[in-house]
Amino acid sequence: MRVVALADTHLPLRARALPEEVQEAVAGADVVVHAGDWVEAAALDDLLGRSALLLACWGNNDGEELRARLPEVARAVLGGVRVEVVHETGGKDGRERRCDEAHPGADVLVFGHSHIPWDTTTPRGLRLLNPGSPTDRRRMPRCTYLTATAADGALADVVLHDLPLRTAGRRRV
Known part of the structure:
Protein backbone atom coordinates (compact mmCIF):
# COMPACT_ATOMS: atom_id res chain seq x y z
CA MET A 1 0.00 0.00 0.00
CA ARG A 2 1.25 3.46 -0.92
CA VAL A 3 0.80 5.74 2.10
CA VAL A 4 0.83 9.54 2.28
CA ALA A 5 1.03 11.04 5.78
CA LEU A 6 -0.02 14.61 6.56
CA ALA A 7 -0.68 16.69 9.66
CA ASP A 8 -1.36 20.29 10.60
CA THR A 9 -2.79 21.41 7.26
CA HIS A 10 -4.63 24.34 8.93
CA LEU A 11 -6.76 25.00 5.85
CA PRO A 12 -7.69 27.68 4.89
CA LEU A 13 -5.72 29.60 7.53
CA ARG A 14 -2.23 28.78 6.25
CA ALA A 15 -3.03 28.13 2.58
CA ARG A 16 -6.11 28.06 0.38
CA ALA A 17 -5.41 24.45 -0.60
CA LEU A 18 -2.85 21.70 -0.27
CA PRO A 19 0.24 22.27 -2.40
CA GLU A 20 0.02 20.72 -5.87
CA GLU A 21 2.77 18.19 -5.10
CA VAL A 22 0.80 16.96 -2.09
CA GLN A 23 -2.41 16.77 -4.12
CA GLU A 24 -0.58 14.61 -6.70
CA ALA A 25 0.82 12.35 -3.97
CA VAL A 26 -2.66 11.96 -2.46
CA ALA A 27 -4.11 11.05 -5.87
CA GLY A 28 -1.52 8.28 -6.25
CA ALA A 29 -1.85 6.90 -2.72
CA ASP A 30 -3.77 3.86 -1.55
CA VAL A 31 -4.29 5.48 1.84
CA ALA A 52 -8.99 6.13 -1.90
CA LEU A 53 -8.89 5.57 1.88
CA LEU A 54 -8.48 8.07 4.71
CA LEU A 55 -7.23 7.28 8.23
CA ALA A 56 -7.50 10.44 10.31
CA CYS A 57 -8.07 12.03 13.71
CA TRP A 58 -8.93 15.50 15.01
CA GLY A 59 -6.44 17.99 16.43
CA ASN A 60 -6.46 20.73 19.03
CA ASN A 61 -7.47 23.38 16.45
CA ASP A 62 -10.44 21.36 15.20
CA GLY A 63 -13.89 22.39 16.36
CA GLU A 64 -17.05 20.49 17.21
CA GLU A 65 -17.96 19.49 13.65
CA LEU A 66 -14.60 17.82 12.99
CA ARG A 67 -14.53 16.23 16.44
CA ALA A 68 -17.97 14.76 15.76
CA ARG A 69 -16.76 13.22 12.48
CA LEU A 70 -13.28 12.04 13.48
CA PRO A 71 -11.88 10.06 16.42
CA GLU A 72 -9.25 11.32 18.84
CA VAL A 73 -7.19 8.22 17.96
CA ALA A 74 -7.65 6.47 14.61
CA ARG A 75 -6.62 2.84 14.13
CA ALA A 76 -6.29 0.55 11.12
CA VAL A 77 -4.21 -2.30 9.78
CA LEU A 78 -2.52 -1.20 6.56
CA GLY A 79 -0.61 -3.83 4.62
CA GLY A 80 -0.36 -5.88 7.80
CA VAL A 81 1.01 -2.90 9.79
CA ARG A 82 -0.97 -1.81 12.87
CA VAL A 83 -1.16 1.98 12.47
CA GLU A 84 -2.53 4.46 14.99
CA VAL A 85 -2.95 8.19 14.42
CA VAL A 86 -3.17 10.86 17.11
CA HIS A 87 -2.58 14.59 17.04
CA GLU A 88 -0.61 15.23 20.22
CA THR A 89 1.99 13.13 22.02
CA GLY A 90 3.34 15.76 24.41
CA GLY A 91 6.83 17.21 24.48
CA LYS A 92 9.81 15.48 22.89
CA ASP A 93 11.38 14.56 26.24
CA GLY A 94 10.01 11.18 27.26
CA ARG A 95 7.94 10.82 24.06
CA GLU A 96 9.10 7.27 23.31
CA ARG A 97 8.18 5.99 26.78
CA ARG A 98 4.80 7.76 26.78
CA CYS A 99 3.92 6.44 23.33
CA ASP A 100 4.95 2.89 24.19
CA GLU A 101 2.59 3.03 27.19
CA ALA A 102 -0.29 4.78 25.40
CA HIS A 103 -0.23 2.74 22.16
CA PRO A 104 0.70 -0.84 23.09
CA GLY A 105 -1.12 -2.39 20.12
CA ALA A 106 0.49 -0.28 17.40
CA ASP A 107 3.46 -0.91 15.14
CA VAL A 108 3.47 2.68 13.85
CA LEU A 109 2.14 5.87 15.44
CA VAL A 110 1.63 8.91 13.19
CA PHE A 111 1.26 12.19 15.09
CA GLY A 112 1.32 15.92 14.49
CA HIS A 113 0.93 19.14 16.50
CA SER A 114 4.55 20.36 16.55
CA HIS A 115 4.94 20.85 12.76
CA ILE A 116 8.38 19.28 13.28
CA PRO A 117 9.14 16.07 11.35
CA TRP A 118 10.01 13.13 13.58
CA ASP A 119 11.10 9.56 12.88
CA THR A 120 12.24 7.40 15.78
CA THR A 121 11.65 3.93 17.12
CA THR A 122 10.79 3.33 20.77
CA PRO A 123 12.47 0.70 22.97
CA ARG A 124 9.63 -1.77 22.28
CA GLY A 125 9.86 -1.15 18.50
CA LEU A 126 7.00 1.32 17.94
CA ARG A 127 7.84 3.57 14.97
CA LEU A 128 6.95 7.21 15.67
CA LEU A 129 6.36 9.42 12.63
CA ASN A 130 5.45 13.09 12.40
CA PRO A 131 5.13 14.31 8.80
CA GLY A 132 5.49 17.98 9.76
CA SER A 133 3.10 20.31 7.92
CA PRO A 134 2.62 20.81 4.18
CA THR A 135 1.31 24.35 4.70
CA ASP A 136 2.91 25.84 7.85
CA ARG A 137 6.62 25.27 8.35
CA ARG A 138 6.86 27.33 11.55
CA ARG A 139 10.46 26.90 12.79
CA MET A 140 11.39 24.39 10.10
CA PRO A 141 13.23 25.37 6.91
CA ARG A 142 10.54 23.80 4.68
CA CYS A 143 6.98 22.53 4.69
CA THR A 144 6.91 18.72 4.61
CA TYR A 145 4.90 15.52 4.24
CA LEU A 146 5.75 11.80 4.36
CA THR A 147 5.31 8.87 2.03
CA ALA A 148 5.84 5.19 2.79
CA THR A 149 4.92 1.69 1.70
CA ALA A 150 3.03 -0.69 4.00
CA ALA A 151 3.21 -4.34 2.96
CA ASP A 152 3.68 -7.77 4.48
CA GLY A 153 3.51 -6.40 8.02
CA ALA A 154 6.31 -3.86 7.52
CA LEU A 155 6.59 -0.15 6.82
CA ALA A 156 9.26 0.59 4.22
CA ASP A 157 10.46 3.36 1.94
CA VAL A 158 9.65 6.10 4.47
CA VAL A 159 10.54 9.41 2.82
CA LEU A 160 10.20 12.93 4.20
CA HIS A 161 9.42 15.27 1.31
CA ASP A 162 10.48 18.92 1.50
CA LEU A 163 8.17 21.24 -0.39
CA PRO A 164 9.47 24.24 -2.34
CA LEU A 165 9.54 27.52 -0.48
CA ARG A 166 6.73 29.79 -1.52
CA THR A 167 7.44 33.03 -3.29
CA ALA A 168 7.49 35.99 -0.92
CA GLY A 169 4.09 37.62 -0.58
CA ARG A 170 2.22 34.72 -2.21
CA ARG A 171 0.34 31.83 -0.69
CA ARG A 172 1.04 28.34 -1.97
CA VAL A 173 -2.03 26.94 -3.73
Missing part, protein backbone atom coordinates in the same frame (compact mmCIF):
# COMPACT_ATOMS: atom_id res chain seq x y z
CA VAL A 32 -3.87 8.98 3.27
CA VAL A 33 -3.11 9.36 6.97
CA HIS A 34 -3.87 12.76 8.54
CA ALA A 35 -2.87 13.51 12.13
CA GLY A 36 -5.24 16.40 12.80
CA ASP A 37 -5.49 20.17 12.77
CA TRP A 38 -7.64 20.44 9.68
CA VAL A 39 -9.28 23.65 11.05
CA GLU A 40 -12.33 23.52 8.74
CA ALA A 41 -14.50 20.55 7.76
CA ALA A 42 -14.19 21.58 4.09
CA ALA A 43 -10.55 20.43 4.23
CA LEU A 44 -11.68 16.99 5.43
CA ASP A 45 -14.36 16.81 2.74
CA ASP A 46 -11.82 17.77 0.06
CA LEU A 47 -9.37 15.08 1.16
CA LEU A 48 -12.15 12.49 1.40
CA GLY A 49 -12.98 13.25 -2.23
CA ARG A 50 -9.35 12.92 -3.34
CA SER A 51 -8.20 9.82 -1.47
